[in-house]
Amino acid sequence: MIAFICILLTIAVYVLSKCVYKRMRFALLSPLLIAPCILSLMLVGVHIDYSDYDKGGRWLSNLLQPAVVGFAVPLYKFRKVMKKYAKIIAISMSTGVFIAILSSGVFSHIVHLNDSYLLSLLPRSITTPIAMAVSVDIGGMPTMTAIFVIVTGITGLILGPAIIRSMHIQEKLAKGLLLGMGAHGAGTSKALEFGSEEGAAASLAMVLAAIITLVFAPILTPLILL
Amino acid sequence: MSKALRIITQVLFLYLFALLGNFLVKQLHLPISGSILGLFIVLGLLHFKVLKLSMVELGASFLTSEMLLFFIPSAVAIIQYKTEILQHGSQFLIVILLSTVTVMAVTGLVAQFALRRLANKKGEIGQ
Known part of the structure; x- marks a missing residue:
């Protein structure tokens, strides 16, 4: 019974926060940020674990x-474009994964996080x-x-459009790649x-990004821990 | 069939492919996730015309456009980690913010640079 109520409540809060977001169009009001905050407060308020x-x-x-x-559908529809730019996509994604792992490691070092947190942060940009x-x-x-x-998903969802604007990224392919690379499924839903x-x-x-990380992460990890 | 009913059947249909993916990943000890394998299976079936786009399109576009809803429970899960968040929350946030901005900017710029170079090359050939 409580499970059912929680599903309904989550959907209700989601629909509501989506309405608010559509009206205000303010990035920080993203349903993925607001809805979990409201639900967390509710859970704590009524003492539900x-x-x-x-x-x-x-x-x-x-x-x-x-x-x-379901992402097979957009991929299928644009398979010709994706094939045409296969080389560019491969280069951009390999660079993206490399930077994702490396920068997570470097910034973790800078803020003095211990190794087990650092290692947990390395694969954060994939599904x-x-x-x-x-x-x-x-x-x-x-x-x-x-x-x-x-x-990462919430961050990318909120900051992605601002990055696209401030870096003057105009190509559709480039916009999509940076959103999917930086913020996995959440970024992909923004790209849609x-x-x-x-x-x-x-x-x-x-x-x-997921597949390349799977291969790259174990190779890069020892270098980051040096 | 009403639209809602078609969406529901197609969502269940897509779910079957995710389950099939999960099963294969487990049996064959593949390192990828079942849903990504499922994506490739559906892509293959669409490519070889075993599946028609109309058989999955409605369900897929419903799922992908409401995807944020499915992330919400995992975001609420953060409340389980009060001690870690209180202790290191700001450090986590700094790393994630800076790293995400770096990754997105670099990926976007590399792609844009490569695309423009390709366009220029083609332009030269055309002249």
Whole structure:
């Protein structure tokens, strides 16, 4: 019963925060930032444990899986464009993954985080299940990695459009790649708001980032720990 | 069939591919996630015309456009990590903010630079 209520409540808060966001068009009001804040306050307010909330929440999280499968559709529609620019996509994504892992490591060093937090931060820019797997592989804490992945998604969702504007990124492909690379599925959903070609590029970026990270992370990790 | 019903059937259909992906990943000990394998399976089936776009398009566009909803429970999960957040929250945030900005800017600029160079080359050939 409580699971069912939690699902309904999450959907209601999501729909409401989406309405507010549509009206105000203010990046910090993104439903992915506002809705979890409201729900967390509610849970704490009425003393519901996260584990109880998640009995319902899990059903919604599970829908991420068919959603990822669903990215096959924009990819299929724009397969010719993606094929045409395969080389550029490969170069941009390899650079992106390299910078993602390296910069997470360097900035963690700068703010004096210990190694186990640092390692958990390295795979944060890719989709959750693979990020967690990489985290285990390189000696991080997968549950912390899952948190860093979601915070990265929120950050990228909010800052992505501002970066696109301030860097004068005009090409649709470039916009999509940076959103999918920087903020996995959350960025990809933002890219779909820009347009379907941006969405297709972001879907591809999300998938490639995950696969490239899987290969690169274990190789780069020893260098970062030096 | 009403639109809502078609969306629901297509979502379930896509879910089957995610489950198939999960199953194969487990059986074959693949390092990728089941849903990404599922994506490739659907892409392959669309490519070889086994699936028609109309069989998955509505469900897929519903799922991808409401994707943020499915992230919300994992974002709420942060409340379980009060001690870590209180102790290191600002450090985490600094790393994630700076690194995400760097990654996005570099990826976007590299892609844009490469695209423009390609366009220029083509332009020269055309002249």
